[in-house]
Amino acid sequence: MAETDEQKEENEEMGDQEKEIAEAAPPEEAMDDDLLHELVDYLRDNRTQLREEWVRRITDAKLLQVMTPEEIFSEVTAVYDNYVDALETGSVETLQAYARDLSERIIPRGVETDEVLGIVLLLRDVLARSLFEHYRGDAKLLDRILDAYEPAANRIMVTVGVSFVEERERVIREQQEAIRELSTPVLQVRDRLLILPIIGALDSQRARQLTEQLLGSIQANRAQVVVIDVTGVATIDVEVANHLVHTVEAARLMGASAIITGLSSKIAQTLVDLGVDLAMMKTVGDLQGGLEEAERLLGQDSRAPETGADGPET
Amino acid sequence: MTEDEVVVEIDSDADLVTARAEARALASDLGFSRTDATLIATAISEIARNIVVHVGRGRITMSHVREGRRYGFIAVARDEGPGIRDLETALAEGNASRGGLGLGLPGARRLMDEFEVVCGAVGGTTVTMRKWRILDELEILRQKRREAERS
Amino acid sequence: MPVAILRQGDHLIASVQSDLSDSEILSFRDEIAERVGRDRARGVIIDVTALDVIDSFVARSLRSLAVMLRLRGAETVIVGIRPDVAIAIVHFNIDLDPVRTALDLDDAHAVLHRLGRRGNVDGG
Numbered sequence: 001m002a003e004t005d006e007q008k009e010e011n012e013e014m015g016d017q018e019k020e021i022a023e024a025a026p027p028e029e030a031m032d033d034d035l036l037h038e039l040v041d042y043l044r045d046n047r048t049q050l051r052e053e054w055v056r057r058i059t060d061a062k063l064l065q066v067m068t069p070e071e072i073f074s075e076v077t078a079v080y081d082n083y084v085d086a087l088e089t090g091s092v093e094t095l096q097a098y099a100r101d102l103s104e105r106i107i108p109r110g111v112e113t114d115e116v117l118g119i120v121l122l123l124r125d126v127l128a129r130s131l132f133e134h135y136r137g138d139a140k141l142l143d144r145i146l147d148a149y150e151p152a153a154n155r156i157m158v159t160v161g162v163s164f165v166e167e168r169e170r171v172i173r174e175q176q177e178a179i180r181e182l183s184t185p186v187l188q189v190r191d192r193l194l195i196l197p198i199i200g201a202l203d204s205q206r207a208r209q210l211t212e213q214l215l216g217s218i219q220a221n222r223a224q225v226v227v228i229d230v231t232g233v234a235t236i237d238v239e240v241a242n243h244l245v246h247t248v249e250a251a252r253l254m255g256a257s258a259i260i261t262g263l264s265s266k267i268a269q270t271l272v273d274l275g276v277d278l279a280m281m282k283t284v285g286d287l288q289g290g291l292e293e294a295e296r297l298l299g300q301d302s303r304a305p306e307t308g309a310d311g312p313e314t
Numbered sequence: 315m316t317e318d319e320v321v322v323e324i325d326s327d328a329d330l331v332t333a334r335a336e337a338r339a340l341a342s343d344l345g346f347s348r349t350d351a352t353l354i355a356t357a358i359s360e361i362a363r364n365i366v367v368h369v370g371r372g373r374i375t376m377s378h379v380r381e382g383r384r385y386g387f388i389a390v391a392r393d394e395g396p397g398i399r400d401l402e403t404a405l406a407e408g409n410a411s412r413g414g415l416g417l418g419l420p421g422a423r424r425l426m427d428e429f430e431v432v433c434g435a436v437g438g439t440t441v442t443m444r445k446w447r448i449l450d451e452l453e454i455l456r457q458k459r460r461e462a463e464r465s
Numbered sequence: 466m467p468v469a470i471l472r473q474g475d476h477l478i479a480s481v482q483s484d485l486s487d488s489e490i491l492s493f494r495d496e497i498a499e500r501v502g503r504d505r506a507r508g509v510i511i512d513v514t515a516l517d518v519i520d521s522f523v524a525r526s527l528r529s530l531a532v533m534l535r536l537r538g539a540e541t542v543i544v545g546i547r548p549d550v551a552i553a554i555v556h557f558n559i560d561l562d563p564v565r566t567a568l569d570l571d572d573a574h575a576v577l578h579r580l581g582r583r584g585n586v587d588g589g
Contacts, residue, residue, distance in 0.1 A: 246556070353552070
């Protein structure tokens with residue numbers, strides 16, 4: 001439909017208003033492409049000396065001392081190029097991926113968070129100063145360039161920093177988990193048979209962790225029999241005894257039989273006092289005996305041992 | 315990080331499926347281990363069924379709280395039923411409600427850390443249960459950092 | 466359909482696809498009982514891998530299902546109970562002895578096979 005004269009006027013007015021708004025406070029997306037291009041081209045043309053300046057500043061600040069000059073140079077090059085790309089495309093994804101990759105490599109070498117943040121800050125500073133020097137003659141252009149550069153640079157810095165910190169935290173968690181698992185090792189001695197030797201004091205928290213680990217191992221190793229050796233455990237309290245019973249039952253729900261070995265008379269008494277029917281639990285005096293019983297169970301049938309009470313036939 | 319509250323209306327047994335899923339999601343968001351998230355979801359299932367079976371309708375509100383070094387998952391189940399006439403019996407171990415319908419309240423109690431039942435003066439029952447987890451060192455460090463930045 | 470039931474020889478394999486409501490569980494019970502009768506199945510394997518939560522009602526239902534199916538001449542094996550779910554179930558102290566369990570389908574078939582051999586009166 002053709003516009004009425006009134007509508008035409010309105011549209012023209014709106015058009016002018018929009019232009020005004022766009023010119024008054026350019027948001028990131030409205031930064032004109034020419035300006036961005038100019039900025040990125042400048043950074044690329046001066047890549048070599050800006051990079052060198054950056055490395056100089058890094059060394060002066062005594063950062064990344066765990067790395068050799070060659071390593072620093074190659075990482076610095078990659079970061080610089082990714083940085084400029086991120087400025088150009090507005091997308092930090094590639095930079096993020098690179099930051100994570102870099103973090104994975106340097107964290108084991110002992111590079112600290114403050115070093116990583118430090119070098120990114122230095123790059124930001126090096127580039128900002130250089131831009132200032134270069135565009136000093138044209139104050140208005142300098143303003144616009146810095147206005148364009150600042151938020152983008154900040155965003156990049158946060159991205160790199162956060163990636164590094166997250167990677168670091170992931171590594172720490174993994175290490176914590178590994179340490180925890182080391183304290184209760186579940187051993188696979190042969191196909192379908194696991195041994196869990198428990199040594200030392202057992203509190204409720206450790207017992208809980210133990211259960212989870214054992215059940216996870218049953219699943220991961222397709223175990224049919226687990227031998228839980230408590231020779232190394234002096235006493236257990238009611239809670240832990242409950243955990244032990246739960247563990248045996250939970251293992252059964254996953255199709256695995258549990259044999260308890262090394263029960264001292266003290267612990268046996270605790271269990272009996274608790275009302276645990278020791279006849280229902282498979283117990284053997286010592287580990288050796290337990291392993292023999294395990295073999296018997298495994299050999300009884302080519303694949304599956306008894307799980308659950310038998311029906312009428314017994 | 316998470317919404318403040320998750321509310322599930324309990325009207326029929328189909329709502330149990332929703333309640334379980336929401337409970338697990340919230341527990342996971344709060345950083346509970348897989349096992350604890352399952353225990354929580356299972357407890358929610360028990361009290362949700364309790365509502366359906368005894369009253370017909372009610373609601374479960376799930377939220378969280380942070381107390382110093384620990385995070386708590388909180389579930390409050392409310393119904394406007396006649397209340398539990400014999401609370402002691404209902405909570406007693408070994409009591410299944412109406413033959414084979416599950417353990418309901420005693421079942422949920424075993425799975426959670428804290429468990430209370432309050433019957434209103436004119437009826438209605440409120441079940442409140444909580445499960446806690448300790449913040450790990452990393453989280454505590456992060457909290458400290460944040461607090462330091464603020465001051 | 467929340468539970469898919471397949472036949473393999475004289476075994477039935479019921480695969481739970483997603484979380485089940487109570488009424489779906491009861492329907493499933495009826496259906497599997499009917500199938501056992503119709504197909505004259507000697508064994509039923511119920512795969513609950515997809516169940517994130519097995520509460521006391523579900524556990525009891527599985528138990529009564531196993532008992533009922535045995536009365537109809539079929540043994541039941543449950544597979545796919547995950548570690549975290551197993552831990553939750555044991556809190557209930559429900560007597561799940563009638564319910565046989567196995568880690569996966571292969572083991573389940575082996576269990577049924579062994580049970581079939583032992584209880585086999587017809588020979589063959």
